[in-house]
Amino acid sequence: MCNGNPYLPYTATIVETWYETGGERPVKTFKVTLDDAAARESWSHRPGQCAMVGLLGVGESMFCISCSPTEGDFLRFSVMRAGKVTSALHQLEAGDKITVRGPYGNSFPLEEWEGKRILTVGGGIGQAPLRPIVEFVRANRDKYAGLTVIYGARSCGDLCFKGELEALAKEGDIECHLSVDVGEEGWPHYVGFVPSLLMEVNPSPENTIAVTCGPPIMIRFVLENLKKLGFADEQIYTTLENRMKCGLGKCGRCNAGHLYVCKDGPVFSYAVLKDVPEAFA
Amino acid sequence: MGAISALLLTKEKWPEFLGKISGKQLFAPKRQGDRVYLAPLKEGELPDFDFQNTLVPPKALVFPQTETLYRYRLGETEMKEPAIEGEAVLLGVRPCDGRAMQLVERLFCWDVDDPYYLKRRALVTVVGLACSEPGLNCFCSSVGGGPASTEGLDLLMTDLGESFLLEPLTDKGRALLAEAGELLAEAPPEAVAQKEQIAAEAAARIKRSVDTAGIPEGLPRLWNDPLWQRHAAACLGCGTCTYLCPTCHCFDIQDEAEGTEARRLRVWDSCMFEEYTRHASGHNPRPTRRERTRNRISHKYSYYVQKFGIIACVGCGRCVNLCPVNIDLVEILRQVKEAL
Ligand SMILES: Cc1cc2nc3c(=O)[nH]c(=O)nc-3n(C[C@H](O)[C@H](O)[C@H](O)COP(=O)(O)OP(=O)(O)OC[C@H]3O[C@@H](n4cnc5c(N)ncnc54)[C@H](O)[C@@H]3O)c2cc1C
């Protein structure tokens, strides 16, 4: 928060950018640092939190912070080109300035999960909020019983963090299962939808926490399948991405029923969400 | 200052009283055609108290329809916050609208303070005007208010015919009266009794009512009830019911530039608009007017209650009076009650 005004953002400089995916709606990752030394000092975020990223003259949009604080003193955003702000962001390169305010929302209760196996189930750009969990658990590997990553996208070219995940798969210590909806020449992994891959992998619910994020339709089927596999509601978490403008519980638009996703969320356990009628609308 | 309970101002002294209010901009009800607005009162002008309520609620003066968050020049990164200054007196605010300001403040203070709202709120002195003739669709007494309720007001005025009864409620209200001390007389008990009677008679003339018992807890159970489709079928999605509602507070944040001078601003928004909740993917969790109408009413009568412990509707009747297709909140609530 600048000058005690929560609407006033910090300025930040892009240090590196790269494309995660191509196609009609490419995803570009931005690695940024806050310009002000005091701001860098006071900033702290946790996996699952998000931030409002803006471009002066264009506007602001909410993104999850797609890196874990264990990775270093920078922020990462992985941005899919969707409309006005995201298209303008995609024009930017290293050295360009953006605005950042946050971090907003609650976070994954990673301390509570210590001693357990963590299973992430992601689809498309939905891997962005899950990536910090993967990185956090890797950095604290001895505190967790294991890590399984299930991730899929429409096609090979739509997979975010692909190189990184393939390297993880080779590491062996971490289970990583990738999929694409439509098969293509040379694709060595699963072909089909993420919820089916989940059934194929058939993870045991024993001492496991499952976290899922992706398109609403995928989330719905993943939840159904997790229940089939025997996961209890309390073992399942998801993060919601309702449209947001303030991140501060004021602008009113992010609500799912009585919950303000920007403040009460974006991370929720299914035990809470299953009774919120609008949560999976 | 001692405990001043009630003072009397005879109507001949009213213009002089207004002249004593110094250093603060005066806003008061003024007629334009068949509508009344809270507008700046020029020197020598008198407020028009012959109205039921202003078209635009006084929220517009503490939560402007468009408000600059900060200014900047294109290509530069320095952001300048606007100075929020200048005290104002809002004269002739109806008690329901005063309550609405108090009620919305809970949200603007929730966890993180909203500096814009709170600064503007601190700069205004709210002078209420008790109702003697409720409007056609008023139902304040069903939702915790009344024709002479004082929540959110600094001073309550009641028209006693030949004079005004002035009841200061806060330090701001007392300070305002102190400026015109010599024009005021202590109110005799009969004057206070007369005010009570006016308020009681007005309350008795309120025609519409809602029995809210059970509604906040019950609304989520009616999620799939056909009543939402029935009521939303005619809705045009124009947003009038929310823009002009004194408790609606939703906004959008946008950037705007003219030449190289630019600003980031916030502007009223409405949950009755399709784009309000639409995700960038095109997915919309509230795809039709049915879901949006259900949200508008659930927000006021259930979600706000769960979050802030109070119904976010003050029964001013604007949404009923002004809806171009006569969608009637009171009737919807009656049917909600019936369906529970
Ligand atoms: C908590 C949270 C976390 C998020 N995390 C991420 C993340 O990590 N990565 C990510 O990429 N996104 C994320 N999002 C989504 C992101 O905020 C939106 O994609 C972004 O705000 C879109 O902004 P925009 O200005 O580019 O789109 P807008 O211009 O606002 O577009 C919005 C709508 O307009 C439509 N539209 C845009 N242009 C056109 C056009 N030319 N014609 C017709 N319709 C059009 C779009 O389809 C969309 O429905 C997150 C959202 C939330 C709330």
Ligand code: SF4
């Ligand atoms: S919902 Fe309707 S009656 Fe209630 S405060 Fe808003 S405009 Fe007035």
Ligand code: SF4
């Ligand atoms: S005023 Fe009436 S028509 Fe307009 S959005 Fe509200 S309910 Fe719909």
Ligand code: FES
């Ligand atoms: S984003 Fe504004 S209230 Fe949640």
